Amino acid sequence: MGITFRQETFRDDFSFANSPEHIRRFPFPFHEDSYMYAVNIEPHVAGPKGSVLEHPIDVDEHYVSEMQDRALVLAEDPLRCQSLPHMTLAGWDLLELLMTAKAESYPEHFSLTRDGDRWHWVNRPLGIDDRFTFGDVATLPYGPMEYITRQSQGDFCLLDQRDGNLWMDAGIVTTQADWSLDFDIGMNFFEWHAPVPLAHEKGIFTRALKFLLNVQQGRPARRLNWTMTINPRLDTSPENYHKWGPDRTTVTPENVGHKVHLRVELQSFWRLPRSNGLVFPIRCYLISMDELVTSRKWARRLHRVIRDLPDEIAAYKGLTRYRATLIEWLSAHDDGAPTSPGFGPD
Amino acid sequence: MSTGTTKLDVVVADIVTVNDMVKRFHFRRRDGGLLPTFSGGAHVVVEMQDGDTPRLNPYSLMSSPLDTREYTISVRRDDAGRGGSLFLHQRVEPGQAMVISYPVNLFSLDLRAKKHLMLAGGIGITPFLAQTAQLSAEGGAFELHYSVRTAALASYGGELQSRYGRRVSLYHDDRGEQIPLDRLLAAQPLGTHLYICGPSGMIDWVRGRAAALGWPAEAVHYEHFSAPQPGLPFTVTLAASGKTIRVGEQQSLLEAMEQAGVDPPYLCRGGVCGQCETDVVSCEGTFLHNDHWLSEDEHRAGRKIMPCVSRFEGNSLVLDR
Amino acid sequence: MPPQSIISRPVYGMLSPQPGREHLFVADAQGAEAILDMAAAAPDGFFAGAQIVYIPRDADPSLAERLKALSPAMFYEGPSVAAAMPRLRQTLATARMGLRVYLAGTEGLIGQAMQAALEAGIDHSSIQTEHRGSLARRVQCVHCKGITEDVTTQPVTCAHCGLLLFVRDHYSRRIAAFQGVCINAEDPSEIPPAEEAFR
Numbered sequence: 001m002g003i004t005f006r007q008e009t010f011r012d013d014f015s016f017a018n019s020p021e022h023i024r025r026f027p028f029p030f031h032e033d034s035y036m037y038a039v040n041i042e043p044h045v046a047g048p049k050g051s052v053l054e055h056p057i058d059v060d061e062h063y064v065s066e067m068q069d070r071a072l073v074l075a076e077d078p079l080r081c082q083s084l085p086h087m088t089l090a091g092w093d094l095l096e097l098l099m100t101a102k103a104e105s106y107p108e109h110f111s112l113t114r115d116g117d118r119w120h121w122v123n124r125p126l127g128i129d130d131r132f133t134f135g136d137v138a139t140l141p142y143g144p145m146e147y148i149t150r151q152s153q154g155d156f157c158l159l160d161q162r163d164g165n166l167w168m169d170a171g172i173v174t175t176q177a178d179w180s181l182d183f184d185i186g187m188n189f190f191e192w193h194a195p196v197p198l199a200h201e202k203g204i205f206t207r208a209l210k211f212l213l214n215v216q217q218g219r220p221a222r223r224l225n226w227t228m229t230i231n232p233r234l235d236t237s238p239e240n241y242h243k244w245g246p247d248r249t250t251v252t253p254e255n256v257g258h259k260v261h262l263r264v265e266l267q268s269f270w271r272l273p274r275s276n277g278l279v280f281p282i283r284c285y286l287i288s289m290d291e292l293v294t295s296r297k298w299a300r301r302l303h304r305v306i307r308d309l310p311d312e313i314a315a316y317k318g319l320t321r322y323r324a325t326l327i328e329w330l331s332a333h334d335d336g337a338p339t340s341p342g343f344g345p346d
Numbered sequence: 347m348s349t350g351t352t353k354l355d356v357v358v359a360d361i362v363t364v365n366d367m368v369k370r371f372h373f374r375r376r377d378g379g380l381l382p383t384f385s386g387g388a389h390v391v392v393e394m395q396d397g398d399t400p401r402l403n404p405y406s407l408m409s410s411p412l413d414t415r416e417y418t419i420s421v422r423r424d425d426a427g428r429g430g431s432l433f434l435h436q437r438v439e440p441g442q443a444m445v446i447s448y449p450v451n452l453f454s455l456d457l458r459a460k461k462h463l464m465l466a467g468g469i470g471i472t473p474f475l476a477q478t479a480q481l482s483a484e485g486g487a488f489e490l491h492y493s494v495r496t497a498a499l500a501s502y503g504g505e506l507q508s509r510y511g512r513r514v515s516l517y518h519d520d521r522g523e524q525i526p527l528d529r530l531l532a533a534q535p536l537g538t539h540l541y542i543c544g545p546s547g548m549i550d551w552v553r554g555r556a557a558a559l560g561w562p563a564e565a566v567h568y569e570h571f572s573a574p575q576p577g578l579p580f581t582v583t584l585a586a587s588g589k590t591i592r593v594g595e596q597q598s599l600l601e602a603m604e605q606a607g608v609d610p611p612y613l614c615r616g617g618v619c620g621q622c623e624t625d626v627v628s629c630e631g632t633f634l635h636n637d638h639w640l641s642e643d644e645h646r647a648g649r650k651i652m653p654c655v656s657r658f659e660g661n662s663l664v665l666d667r
Numbered sequence: 668m669p670p671q672s673i674i675s676r677p678v679y680g681m682l683s684p685q686p687g688r689e690h691l692f693v694a695d696a697q698g699a700e701a702i703l704d705m706a707a708a709a710p711d712g713f714f715a716g717a718q719i720v721y722i723p724r725d726a727d728p729s730l731a732e733r734l735k736a737l738s739p740a741m742f743y744e745g746p747s748v749a750a751a752m753p754r755l756r757q758t759l760a761t762a763r764m765g766l767r768v769y770l771a772g773t774e775g776l777i778g779q780a781m782q783a784a785l786e787a788g789i790d791h792s793s794i795q796t797e798h799r800g801s802l803a804r805r806v807q808c809v810h811c812k813g814i815t816e817d818v819t820t821q822p823v824t825c826a827h828c829g830l831l832l833f834v835r836d837h838y839s840r841r842i843a844a845f846q847g848v849c850i851n852a853e854d855p856s857e858i859p860p861a862e863e864a865f866r
Contacts, residue, residue: 079812086457089484096383135483162456163564163792180809186841187675194675195837214613214621217382217448218352238809238848242830245852273383274411274480276454321853460788532688534764537788560687560765562793 002108005064005125011072016232018291022061026287027052028295029224029264031343033304035313037204041211044220044268052266055105056220057098058283059153064125066153066175066234073174073235074150079182080237081146083158083170090158090170091145092135093272094279098148123151145170154266154283157181159189161277166212168192175234175284178227178241178318197312215271215278222268227317228326229263232286251322256329257290260322262302289326293333301339303330354381354390358442359416368469368501369435370408373417373446381414384449386477387569390417391447391615396433400601403430404615406472406543406569407449408502410479417446420501422469428576428596450613453543453569455481460537462488465525465552467544468495471502473569474543478510491525493517493544527552531559543569570638572617574598577634577657584608584667585627599653608667610653617655624651624665631660676836679777679798684709688716688765692739693755693780695722695748697800698772699730705769706737714739718758720751722776726800748776755780759787769795775805775816778843791840802865806834807844814844821864822850831858834865 008015018026047053052060073080083091099121103112113120117134128151132139140147149156149172158170165188173181184192189209193200215221229236230247251259266283293299306319307327314323360372375381384407394401405419424431438444453473455462462481464474471492481488490513494500497518506514517523531540540561542552549568556566576596583590584603593602600622603610613619617637626649635645637652644650651658651665682705684690690713692702699721706714718741723731735742745751759766768784770777777796784794803817813827822831825847832847839846851857 084458089457093383160457161454162458163790180846182812183807183809183837183839183842183846187839191675194673195835200674214619216352216450216613217384240810242810242849242852242855245849246854248853273449274385275457276385276388276451458788532763532765536759536762536764536766538764558686560685560689560767562790564790564793565764 002106003059003061003063006061008062008065010065010069010232010234014231014233016062016065016286018287019061021050023287023291023294025051025060026292027224027264027266027285028292028298028301028343029226030301030305031341033301033339034308035305036310037198037202037313041208041221041223041269044222044270052283052285053222055101056268057101057105057152057281058266059102059106059109063153067126067151069234070150070172070174073237077237077239080174080239081149081172082181082185083143083145084186087145087158087160087170087275087277088137088143090160090272090275090277090279091143093274093277094156094158095144095148096134097270097272097279098152102152126151146172152281154281157280157282158272159278159280160275161213164213165189166209166278173237176237176282178236178238180238182239195316197316198310212269212278215269217271217273220268220270222266225265225267227263227265228319229261229286230259230322232261232288234284234286248318248321251325253325253329256326257293258288260289260326260329261286262289262292289329293330296333297339299330299333300335300337303327303334306330352448353393354446354448356381356417356444356446358438358440358444361438361440364420364501365499367499368420368422370418370420371434371438373419373444374415376443381417382448383414384411384417384476385451386411386455386480387453387473388449388451388476389453389473389614390419390449391612392419392434393445393447394430394433394438396429396437399429399597400604401428401430401433402601402615403573406453406476408472408475410483411476412479412483417449420469420472424573427573430573450619452614452618453541453567455541456539456565456567458537459539459565460487460535461539462486462541463530463534463538464488464490464541465527465544465548466490466492466542467548468493468499469501470542470544470548470569471506472543474541475502475506477541478506482510488513490514491517491530493525493548494519496520527555528559531556531561539565539567541567541569546570546572570616570618572636572638572655574601574615574655575634575636575657578659580658580660580663582658583662583664585664586667593657598655599651599657603653603667610667612654615654617652620652622652622654624653624667625649626651627664627666629658629660629663631658631663633658672836675838677774677777677796677838677840679796681705682769682771682795682797684713685767685769685795687767689762690714690717690767690769691758691762692717692719692721692769692771693751693776694719694734694770695772695776695800696724696726697730698770698776698797699723699726699734701771701797701799702737702769703730703733716740719743720745720755720758722746722748722751722772748779752779752783756783756787759783759789762787767793767795769797771797772799773801773803774798775803775843778805778838778840781840782843785840804834804865805844806832806847807839807842808832808847810849814842815847818845818847819863819865820861822859822861823847824861 052058099112102110111122155173159166160169264285355376356373359374362370389404389406409418591606610622612622620639634657636655714737717739719739806815806818808825811828815826830849833850835846837846
């Protein structure tokens with residue numbers, strides 16, 4: 001039995017919602033009642049059945065609708081998908097990674113047949129059935145990175161490794177938490193993270209880079225990051241900030257439950273074999289406050305995290321305008337009882 | 347989380363004598379499947395059990411990255427070395443089961459390059475065999491200059507010339523031929539990247555001339571694996587694991603640690619990748635630093651050692667392992 | 668450079684003679700003084716293999732004369748950065764390894780000449796830069812992608828789409844511009860006064 005894909009929107013009428021099973025598998029990012037930046041990187045190994053970590057590349061009930069939203073974003077702004085000329089090989093690496101992972105994990109939805117460099121790819125949920133020559137750009141309707149990431153949830157950064165650093169030289173970014181690929185493309189690891197407060201001083205990026213430079217083929221790693229978004233909007237890009245920014249003024253005690261969303265990024269890190277580059281898939285999961293507080297533990301913990309968050313981090317994550325309203329609303333779901341350690345619901 | 351590589355179970359599919367000094371080894375997967383894809387310049391660490399002595403030596407992959415049915419490496423016999431190359435030459439036979447690491451690339455092409463200028467000396471040709479195969483398939487511009495002792499020892503010189511024609515030039519020491527380095531370095535279009543693999547004297551010569559002629563360091567890449575050098579035996583205390591071990595004459599410090607069940611992470615085992623860097627708790631004696639990872643200041647300070655290639659002479663050494 | 672700035676904000680040094688076969692200088696206005704200061708420390712005959720592209724803007728005309736007096740192999744004086752770019756690109760397209768690049772003057776000039784050098788395949792860290800003169804910024808509007816030149820105020824109105832932009836220290840070498848992000852996106856009725864910030 002396969003996944004039942006929801007038909008829903010991430011704009012205009014915002015019909016996005018999680019099914020009860022998807023609420024339970026939500027990757028809640030706080031393992032304790034407070035939050036500070038850390039190099040929270042761990043091996044990307046298979047997690048429990050049914051969790052977002054069961055498969056190396058997760059496909060869920062929002063897949064088809066997310067891909068429709070991505071197509072809308074790219075039609076409006078093609079600069080969301082860019083690749084510097086030397087990154088085409090890394091694009092083929094990514095295509096191979098995503099096709100093989102999807103076909104292996106979800107054979108009822110995807111299949112890949114390889115005969116040397118003649119490949120046959122079938123994506124049933126999106127109605128795609130293409131034969132192409134691996135390595136020959138002319139045999140695909142888009143470049144390899146764009147072709148496969150129009151069929152893959154999450155943003156993707158393709159990084160070139162050279163001179164002891166990582167360079168963001170290609171990517172597709174349509175569901176981002178407020179950073180611009182068009183502006184950051186070509187930057188090194190420290191430069192594109194430059195606007196993040198506090199973490200540089202704590203040496204976070206130096207240690208993270210050292211780790212990432214040594215990620216080896218066949219041994220991917222992952223970490224979680226989070227922010228909050230008003231309405232279940234995937235495209236919270238700086239490009240469109242003047243369009244979605246006013247949403248932040250619309251939060252009231254009455255609408256917190258369905259307007260405010262916790263947004264979790266599952267970032268994974270993979271060595272690419274032909275290009276010796278890395279790919280960072282950045283997968284976004286959304287959950288409304290109403291959905292989240294169905295877990296008592298998550299409700300208590302999120303209240304404490306948001307309440308005690310340092311102001312700089314709250315400002316960087318764009319919470320300032322509605323933080324007090326949110327804390328007030330969450331406090332009603334926190335009886336002060338202790339929470340158990342770890343990520344999972346009770 | 348520590349880094350390191352995954353292992354591959356392989357079988358020696360074929361051994362080919364290339365010339366008096368060099369043999370080529372073909373590895374296939376024991377389960378008959380395809381090997382992982384790799385990029386030109388990558389190496390694997392080959393694990394050998396030489397009697398009581400485990401040996402783990404890095405060798406560049408020389409086969410085309412486009413064909414992953416097998417990996418090939420070429421090994422030059424080193425009669426004065428610690429025995430890894432002799433073991434491969436004399437003790438390994440077709441059909442033998444072996445373990446190698448996943449490919450790791452510490453000598454990667456800079457794919458931004460408008461042109462790749464490659465300089466090889468002797469057995470240093472091996473990574474360029476894979477890189478030229480990769481580049482020619484992608485239509486990349488390259489030029490390879492290959493310095494050999496004699497025509498008889500010019501491993502793969504003929505194959506390379508027949509494959510790539512005028513893009514490959516050979517220089518024979520016994521005929522008094524030398525790479526016309528200054529002329530080459532002055533003739534390259536802006537955006538060219540330079541790659542050197544060969545004896546350390548050659549690497550130093552080319553790097554020095556390139557710097558003097560205005561090549562920025564970012565455009566100069568070199569493969570500088572050192573084989574661990576034999577030396578006087580010494581004793582080391584591993585503070586964190588509470589062990590005192592003896593490092594034999596033909597053994598590296600890293601190998602001695604591994605034999606004692608202490609496993610620092612590694613990728614290259616040649617003093618380049620930095621993975622096995624180890625803090626010195628205390629010492630009374632002299633370090634013999636052979637790595638290319640620590641800075642000269644760090645070598646002088648004596649607070650860190652790279653156990654894969656460096657040694658120690660003196661009364662006592664305590665490491666944080 | 669303000670001490671509280673961020674890592675992507677460019678850091679400029681002081682020009683110093685580099686080993687190389689040829690030397691290409693690009694400067695505007697007071698940037699000429701950086702070249703002249705460096706010349707005092709350069710080895711004899713250094714400028715015999717040098718080309719100088721200079722845009723005087725409103726600088727003292729004697730600066731151009733003093734640059735000429737260094738007797739470079741080629742001296743070009745242009746009316747604007749935009750006018751000088753095609754010949755700069757042509758020089759870079761035909762150059763060989765061993766050419767060293769030196770940029771001096773305003774951030775706009777350094778950024779745009781560096782952009783051309785990067786496209787020609789020169790790694791940014793091998794390029795010598797020295798900032799002299801105005802701190803006025805080139806700013807890319809993240810919303811409409813238009814670039815506003817010579818920005819001196821914080822915030823600034825985008826010359827293309829009219830949004831009121833906060834000028835960040837976040838800088839892109841590829842675009843040769845700082846990033847401008849709408850300052851009142853969440854509540855357009857908030858209009859902070861513009862103050863001179865980049866002279």
